[in-house]
Amino acid sequence: MVFGIRKRIQDHLVERRIRRSRLVTKDGHCNIEFGNVKYGNHFAFLVDFWTTFVEFRWRFVLFFFIASFTLSWFIFSLLWFWIARNNGDLTWQNPPSNHTPCMWNVYGLTTAFLFSLETQTTIGYGVRAVTPQCPGAVALIIIQTLIGALIHCFMCGIIVSKISLPKKRAKTISFSEMAVICPKKDFLCLMIRVANLRKTLMIGSQIYGKLLRTTVKPDGETIIMDQVNIEFMMDAGKDNLFFVCPLTLYHVIDKTSPFFEMAVDTLRKQEFELVVFLEGTAETTSSACQVRTSFIPQEIMWGYNFLPIISRSKEGKYRVDFSNFSKVVSVATAHCAYCFHNIMGHHLPSINAIDNVGFEVIDILE
Structure with missing residues (x-):
């Protein structure tokens, strides 16, 4: 019992540390503060008093x-x-x-x-x-x-x-808690799932990502929060998504991808943050909005794929089963991107489906 309590406390501390280290939280808030701002710049907030009042709590x-x-x-x-x-x-x-x-x-x-x-x-x-x-x-x-x-x-x-702020509309856009890496159509892909909880469409939806990490240049200069573009797409393309039902978006891990040098045993030792953005226009209010979330290495599962959630009912209607939205199943996957492209049959063993993946499940998998 004491060991269980101690483990829960340790998990809670780890979760708090991860939350503090994020630039973008899971619900889209930016974890950043400004220091040593010149006093004269504060008058700019008074000049733009309308925006200042709207942004007040x-x-x-x-x-x-x-x-x-x-x-x-x-x-x-x-x-x-x-x-x-x-x-x-x-x-x-x-x-x-x-x-x-x-x-x-x-x-x-x-x-x-x-x-x-x-x-x-x-x-x-x-x-x-x-x-x-x-x-x-x-x-x-x-x-x-x-x-x-x-x-x-x-x-x-x-x-x-x-x-009527657009960010209120963003509350009804949900991302999967975890990202997965598995084969898809002869490519090794990093995939995430996103769902629109309203029946009204998001017009002109576009999705893209930024990989934030600290890099050191050859001359010794350290760049904190270096940004690398991450392209996401689906089978129909990457622009103007038909966002009427949950979508599984994927990023191809090839030689140009920053994930190419990572492997199943080194992924969680990396220090980076994958920030995913979805932009679109609400059909009801015609207001543009942006939805953000982020994934850290501990939230990327190598060798798993999402379970299908769309089916046809007896009446011929399309049915979305949100109970499978966070469920994943293990699939045979190469241990690294290099292995996937150069060594055939280099796969992980199969594991049973996992429900409600979280930090505790990740610890067990390790």
Whole structure:
């Protein structure tokens, strides 16, 4: 029991270390921070204030939403109170019985706040109203109405923009947790699976990858996060995917591939991160979005292939079985890309199908 608890703690620490070392998390967030940014560059965020507000977290947007309305109501209530005070409308000023106020039933700060709220929100209970006695009050009600309309438009636009952000559509695009390496049509390929959980299409979908690694040049220069292009394709090509059902995309491991020098026993000793991008336009909103995920060496299984998930029902409809989305089965595969191209029959032994592959299963396979 103690050994099991210790192993779970070690697995948890390894998982946290891997999560911190990623540039792109599995759900697409970039793990990067900026330091020593010049103070003057912060004004660029104020110039582009719309994008700044849209990128704020919901908690801050809601705070600004509440604060902007409440503060504007309070500021204008002070102005209404000041007008009423100058005209002698307040209760403690003891106005005469024949006195004509600037605003009916505004005789204190609380009633001035209520009048400001009713004016800006156009509630109009019919108890408080502006009289033609004070031209300043007429001008102030026009100013508050215009400013209130601007605040309404701005805050509603921010909320609608955040709700309709393309990255929300990206939440319904799912990648397989693991990538696999196995033969496909006389080629050794690295394959991943991607699914669109909505029935609406992603128009003009394109997928590509970047291999991030640290390289050392012959002159001794170390390049951190060196990027190498990784091309993915499917049987119908690599551009304008017909993304109506889950797709299995593959990268051919040939002499031009950075995976060519790797083997089954050296793959997990490598230090790299494979970032996969899928770009397309949502059919419903016509907004472009990008979906990202990443794979590290511990998440690439050599000698396995995905189980099929598309079948035909008795009614003749196509059926997608998502229970097999993360299932893999072992296949005979060469120990390295060089072996695959030059040594026939150099294969791995067969292993039974594995379900819900994760870090624990990888440890057992090792």
